[in-house]
Structures are given as structure tokens and as C-alpha cells.
Amino acid sequence: MTDHDDRQIREALQQSFPPVNTEIHRDLWPAVLRKLEAHPAPMPWYDWALIGLSVGVFLFFPRLILVFAYHL
Amino acid sequence: MDLFQRFALGEIDAFETLVRQFQGEVYAWIVRIVRDAGIAEDLTVETLWRIYRARHRFRHDGNFSAWARRIATNLALDHLRRKRPEQSLLAEPAGAPQPDHLLQREMQEKIHQAFRRLPVKLQVAAMLALVEEQPYDEIADALGISVGAVKLRVFRAVRIMRRQLSHLGVRP
Numbered sequence: 001m002t003d004h005d006d007r008q009i010r011e012a013l014q015q016s017f018p019p020v021n022t023e024i025h026r027d028l029w030p031a032v033l034r035k036l037e038a039h040p041a042p043m044p045w046y047d048w049a050l051i052g053l054s055v056g057v058f059l060f061f062p063r064l065i066l067v068f069a070y071h072l
Numbered sequence: 073m074d075l076f077q078r079f080a081l082g083e084i085d086a087f088e089t090l091v092r093q094f095q096g097e098v099y100a101w102i103v104r105i106v107r108d109a110g111i112a113e114d115l116t117v118e119t120l121w122r123i124y125r126a127r128h129r130f131r132h133d134g135n136f137s138a139w140a141r142r143i144a145t146n147l148a149l150d151h152l153r154r155k156r157p158e159q160s161l162l163a164e165p166a167g168a169p170q171p172d173h174l175l176q177r178e179m180q181e182k183i184h185q186a187f188r189r190l191p192v193k194l195q196v197a198a199m200l201a202l203v204e205e206q207p208y209d210e211i212a213d214a215l216g217i218s219v220g221a222v223k224l225r226v227f228r229a230v231r232i233m234r235r236q237l238s239h240l241g242v243r244p
Contacts, residue, residue, distance in 0.1 A: 009230045010202045012237075016183040017203050020107050022100035024116075029091050031117045036084075036124060 076136065080127050090136070091120050097137060098144050104204045105148040105196055115151060119144040138213045145196065145214040152192045179242055186236035190229055197225035
């Protein structure tokens, strides 16, 4: 494969795919916001892990619920 | 606390500022790959939404642009994989076509056909490097590969295209 081959294919592709307009036509923030509201981000795994750990601790040591409630 | 730290903590105002700052850049990158304004807008919205969802993974010392480009490129690759290969990107010319114009158009169709038969990974590398003339290091970053691997993909794309075009009776 030579530079000449490369240049020929490059030129053929550039003629075949005319330049695209890379300027954005509108502000996409409203669409992003709508998508965020429609599909809220799921709770991260470490939050689930913390909840699971807390439930486990309270199941094995129910008296800790009183201690926890006292400190709330 | 800077803008990126606030974004990583999920502050929506910080994210809005980042969207307004980077949406043009993300869109420009995607439209260079998919070459359709409507699809590029949809994929830009999807990219920005995914960026927000993945905010915990953003490193504060990292390059936000490069991170956004990588997510955008993955989405564009998925889009091209889903798209039917025979779908043409050529616009119909207005008015009655002239004979030489028809020949030129036929040749362009064959080039498109050969290009769309390339594996998607090669298509993206060739489109960005040969048609859009983007810097190799940016392409490498966006594809998550080395500059050498980008050059190899472009080399393979050129070689396959040349073979396919010669089968179609086209000498570029």
C-alpha cells in the first residue's frame, strides 16, 4: 500500500461524503433535562450496599435500632 | 469547589453549565461520524444523559472533552451497527440529472457501498481520519485505542475499500 493509494481513496471518499455542517442548530439542554426527568439516574450500588448492611445489622442486633433512634 | 466537582456530586446547575459549554463539541464529533443532523442531535442528547449518569466515574483531573468524545463515539458506533448497511447517505439532486452527473453519482454510490461494507470500527476510523482529517491522537482517545491501532484500522480500511472498488469496477 503506497501513499498514492492512500491519497486516491482519501480523495474518492472526500468527494463521496461532502462536508457536513458541524454547527449545532439548537440548545439541547431542554431535551437532556426531559430525558433526565423521564429516566432518573438509578441509585448507585454503594447506597444499596449501605441499606443492605444496615438492615442486616438491625436484624441481628435489634437493640441497635433504639440506639440509632436515640441519636437521630 | 469547581464546576467538575459540583457536577460529579450531581448538582444539576453545574451539569447544565457543562451541557451548554460542551454540547456543540459533542454534536460536531457525532455528526462527523453519522453524517445526519437529526440523528446527531438525538445521539448528543443520549451522550449527555449518559455522561450525567456516569458522573461518579469522572476523574476530577481528567479531560471532560475527551471523556465525552469517548462516550459519544461508542454511541455512534452502536448506531452504525444497528443501521442497515444498504441505506444511502447521498442526497437526491434537484432537477433532471445529466449523463455525466449520473456516472459520477453511480461512482459515488459504489464508493458508499464499499465504505458501508467495511466493519463499523474501520468505517469510523477511516471517516474521522481520511474524510474529516481529525488528529490521530483525538481519534485514538475517542476509540480508546492507541494511535498505532488507529493507523492500522485506516490502513485496513483503505486496503479493503480498494479491493471492493476493484470488484465493483471502480478505479478511484
